[in-house]
Amino acid sequence: MSFLKVNNLKVYYPIRGGFFRRVVDHVKAVDDISFELKQGETYGLVGESGCGKTTTGRTIIGLNKSTSGEILFEGKDLTKLSRRDFHHHRQDIQMIFQDPYSSLNPRKRVLDIIAEPLRNFERLSPGEEKRKVEYYIEKVGLNPESIYKYPHEFSGGQRQRIGIARALTLNPKLIIADEPVSALDVSVQAQVLNFMQDIQKEFNLTYLFISHDLGIIQHMCDRIGIMYRGQFVEQGTSKEIYSNPQHIYTKRLISAIPDINPEKRVRQVELRQEINAEYKNSYEKYFNAEGKVYQLKQISDTHSVALP
Amino acid sequence: MSNQPLLELKNLRTSFRINNNYYAAVDDVTLTIKENEVVAIVGESGCGKSALALSIMGLHPQGRTKLEGNVNFNGKNLLSLTTSEMNKIRGKDIGMIFQDPLTALNPLMTCGRQIEESMTYHTNLSSGKKKQKALELLKKVGIPNPERTYKQFPHELSGGMRQRVVIAIAIACEPSLVIADEPTTALDVTIQAQIMDLLKDLQRQMKTGIILITHDLGVVAEMADRVAVMYAGEIVELADVKTLFKNPLHPYTRSLLNSIPSTASEKDRLHVIKGIVPSLQNLPREGCRFKERIDWIDDHNHEEHPILREVEANHYVRCTCYNHFHFPEEIGDSKYVVS
Amino acid sequence: MIKFILRRFVVMIPQLIILSVLIFALAKAMPGDALTGQLASNPKMDAQTLHELKQKLGLLDPPYKQYLHWAGGLLHGDMGMSVIHQVPVTQLLAGRMENTLILSLAILILSYMIAIPLGIVGGRWTDSWADKMVVGYNYLTFATPLFIFALIMLFIFGFVLNWFPTSGSVDIRVEDGTFSYYMSKLNHLILPALSGAIVNTTVTIQYLRNEIIDTKIKDFVKTARAKGVNESKVYTQHILRNSFLPIAAFLGYEIVYLIGGSVFLETIYGYPGIGQLFIASISQRDFSVVTALVMISGLATLIGTLLSDIILSAVDPRIRIE
Known part of the structure; x- marks a missing residue:
């Protein structure tokens, strides 16, 4: 139980x-x-x-x-x-x-x-x-x-x-x-x-x-x-989510966190641009016709992602 | 980056009247912002x-506030100007972005009119020209459908879009200086990232100087060229952004950095600064103002009259206590570890 | 918008039916009827003629029949006959209604003319001596009951100084429709309208002053100042418009409230409006007039509420009615 x-x-x-x-x-x-x-x-x-x-x-x-x-x-x-x-x-x-x-x-x-x-x-x-x-x-x-x-x-x-x-x-x-x-x-x-x-x-x-x-x-x-x-896009351990995010929305969220290291500033902006491009290009892969996410699918014991 | 000073604060002191006594909320601040430079406070x-930002703009309620020192901008001391002289500078040469885009816009006025308003006071553009310019501005700040947003009221927009409109208002007359007071604090992370990128973009295009007021060191790391760390009304450390994050010296700066749950490090415990920020009336005005909160450091390590001293090239620190500072955790001095 | 108004009218129907039943029941429950008084005062009236008269007037029918008869009449705009005045109620009301509406509107306009400048002064220059005077004025008008204030005004300006007439709505000697007729109407209106207006300013001043004090520290006002908008424009373009919202929203109720509140004024100034008629009709047991008046004020309240909603949606873009 x-x-x-x-x-x-x-x-x-x-x-x-x-x-x-x-x-x-x-x-x-x-x-x-x-x-x-x-x-x-x-x-x-x-x-x-x-x-x-x-x-x-x-x-x-x-x-x-x-x-x-x-x-x-x-x-x-x-x-x-x-x-x-x-x-x-x-x-x-x-x-x-x-x-x-x-x-x-x-x-x-x-x-x-x-x-x-x-x-x-x-x-x-x-x-x-x-x-x-x-x-x-x-x-x-x-x-x-x-x-x-x-x-x-x-x-x-x-x-x-x-x-x-x-x-x-x-x-x-x-x-x-x-x-x-x-x-x-x-x-x-x-x-x-x-x-x-x-x-x-x-x-x-x-x-x-x-x-x-x-x-x-x-x-x-x-x-x-x-x-x-209103739906789950991804679920997993802290480590899985932060070092191996699978869903584009999760990636977007994580890339949006400001990096405390000013040396990585340029890289951070580029990363966001890459992910935004991916978000636009592969939208259908992650969202259905109504703009909703798919059901969660298990990809490991602890990690699941909303993919078709 | 040119080295022309754009704005020069000299011994700026802003005091508020509380029960017939004046208490300085900004105390003897000297700071220079160069053209095309982003300085985070x-x-x-x-x-x-925030009191510092409003002092530069002259937006503190009159009668209850006392301003001393100099705020030199374009060869004028802003503190000596009359309200109507100041009105010619506000919105034209200095723009301002506020924290909460929902409350910063007039709910009864369309976004278009609110953008045009500053042009009304600072230019002689015809209404057609103003509209054209407002639409350009909306496009510039990344509004997808400027024609539509021009006619919309603030409540019809999302938080991120509203903040873009607020930015459009601030840059409407192409000011040489923009003061941004917590511009991303009220926004969601992804929106915050977009607004930060937008501000950086605009800054590069327009070569604006920006004073970025924030409590978020992450935003500082991503946006600022130079950083001034303030504690209890004073600047305690001033350095360029890379130096400050790589080699923070003042105990307050180091404590702040250690208390952020950062995504880069996975420490179990966060550093906690002992005690609380003293209220305006209870501020220790003598000696090191941070002394009480690091009481494991011996008294004689503090200066009696700490000044902001250049300890290495372009790196300024107040008080000598930084030389002797260590975290109690570092030497296992559990008596002083606060949880 | 039109859909919204239509729906509100549909909702009003059951409300009005319930109101009419209540009014009718209350009127029936009151002791005596319009003929009770005549029995004592008119020696020729014997029990037989009284009975016949009652039958003729339908007073002996079962209550539901009387109600249906009365309510059916209302639908046709027939509110019955005034037993005392022996004219149709509609005819009796028409002229008085006009007088009351004129008086109420005059009070409304005058009270806004006094209250809005005072509210702005108090709100903009808070804690100045001018503000202290506004607050003092407000305490005074708040503490003064209308009927006493009206009596004092009547005594001073009507009887002692003799500047204004002391009763009626127009001089009976002037000819209807001439210039002097309208001047006479105005002359009769000033004193009751002014007394009503002064007492009525309290709420508006208080609202406006508080609203300005709240609004002037809001962020969007700071934004406006940061744009370089000068102080007087900050007030006219930003602070005042936002501060007027609750007053505009209150307008619909205000009109209804004034029509209902005219009872004292009309009685004291002998001003022939519906308030005065209402008091007289109650004491004379002229129930057809009383019920008609209560019905009308009920309807006016419902329309006033609707009016307030419509005004608010017109001035505040955040409130959309569909």
Whole structure:
């Protein structure tokens, strides 16, 4: 039994039109994707804005409704659970959001922010609750006294740590991190990323790491899925994706990353031009008549590509 | 690359009023941008890089900002000009590109009109000529269907297309200097790459000087000729781009480079800079401003009044602490390793 | 666009039917009818004649029949007879409707003439002494109830200074259609319109001032300045157009609100509009007039909402209605 298995997940939004506002078409935010997460690993979901990576994460945690498909978490299909049963499973899956400035309620103290999930799921005495919150606030490297402060008294990195403490309180097994460091400066970003790796070891966490930043994804993830217009174009280990990309879209994404070595500048531009030319010339090889990608095909045990 | 100075900042100090006191966000910055040269100003939020850009353009809100020093451009000190004199330079001799192309365009005006607007103020072109020029500009910045985009409103375009329109506005009057404030930060990677390539192309064609404000060292490595690293309002290191990436000297530059999850290296842990960027009011104004964040370096290794000193040809570093700097990880000094 | 408007009209039909049923039921539920008063005041009226009269007027039919009769009439533009005035309701309303519309439009135009410059001054020169005066003015008008303000205006300019007439919509001595007729109408309009307008400025000033303050720090304004656009053009071309959006969007509601809000003004100034008629008809139990007026204001609200949507889509290219 896999830890998390997503089978043929689709999330469609209706487009209404005409005189009677009938459903005339769908926005296919997530269009038939399947992937699997092993316990303890970090799986990266990469793609550009609008590719459906965030919708996928939100659907797994139940913030969006799936149109069809299965989300098997430890063998149970989350899409078929009743509200009550789903609530129970919510404890095991938590989310870290992108913007540490807007994801924390500015009128609540840190204590109340971190204790909120506890209050939803467990009945603890105020003393126990405080002890638990203090335990986690120390785990994320903040001063226990800071639980009586308000979010605006913290820096961006500290706020993101508060968000992580909140996600940790219920002992989750899976954490969905949606662009957790995009809003942070490089040095603060490093701090949060290191810290996420530490707690992963300590609490045996599994991460679904959603990001548009390929540098961060490579640094953090064991395996990666590349999304394009709601579908997967390629999936494999970090190494496979970065050193042996097969799909033209993956190649395009990787060649777009600015190289930190100024000496390679010219080469980088040439590479992009080559890949753009290939993209134009061999478009039919990678995309069907509707401009969609093909189904994933296995090319090694771990590596699969969307090819006809 | 010619060696004519295009823009000369001399001891520029920009201070903001907070509770009736003035605090310098840009502190004693001296920097020269030559014709046809791309100078990147890099640093994290709060280092003063955007404040510097707005100071050159004179776009800070008046009354709450104090500007001192010199901004010499075309033989004039821009800081001594009146608003209407400045308006003759803005958009004509100096163009500006902003970070977020969605908010940088007026939602109620067609793209064509927004491009033509700067020509209205700086040229005597007829409306037909302006339209013709706007269409040329749209083509130049790589818009596939200029006629159509000319009539479109910003919300009808994708992020990348919008940024191209913003660039078209900035170069409409063929300025000799363009200030680009985080021009690719709000964009997706592939779009970022396209915009970087476009900017480089245009720069080569038009021989424009560019001041590139960014926090992204990758963008710096791909675009800049020279780099100024800013920390807490000051330039801490200034060098040509190859030297800076090959032989970074100032502890802040080295720390920044070590904290990037780079695709080239697969290190397990990223370097973390201890502490946080101090707020404007809490900035240490005496001594080395980076001192607190590298407190494993002995006090006597810092200068009392650090200046930006030329340590090798065209390579400038502030404070002597760089001579003694090492990462705590390097000598296994685990007490100072921050996670 | 035409499709959108048509659909909105189609949606209005059930809304209007529900409204008419409610109004009818409420009118029936009120104690007494138009004849109740006559019984006491008219000694010749005995129970027999009253019964016959009621039968003649259809007041004894089962309610659904009465409703269908009434609603059927509405469709033909027949709103019944005013029992008190003994004329068809439509005829009674026509002239008053015109007066109320004139008054509302006058209030709207005057209040924009006052509010827009004040809002711009406050928004552009925030925290200046001029802005402080605008804010002070706003507090004052916000805290002053319309009926008290109208009474004070009436007392000072009507009775003490004697500059303006104190009641009516036109001098009865002038001949219809002449120049002096229109001057007299205008003369009667000024005082109620001005009092209504001044109290009505608060919301517009507040909206506009806040909107300008928000807009002037937006990035596209910086872009405009970076192009070398001079300060006054930055305002006219960029900031103001964007700041007027919510006010333009509010226009449709505003008209409806003013028509409905004319009750106080018309009563205080004895201005013969529908507001005054409404109050009088309620106290006289003239239900055919009351129901007709409520029905009309319901319809006006629906059209006002539609109007607002249409105006907004016309001024804001981001909002497309199809």
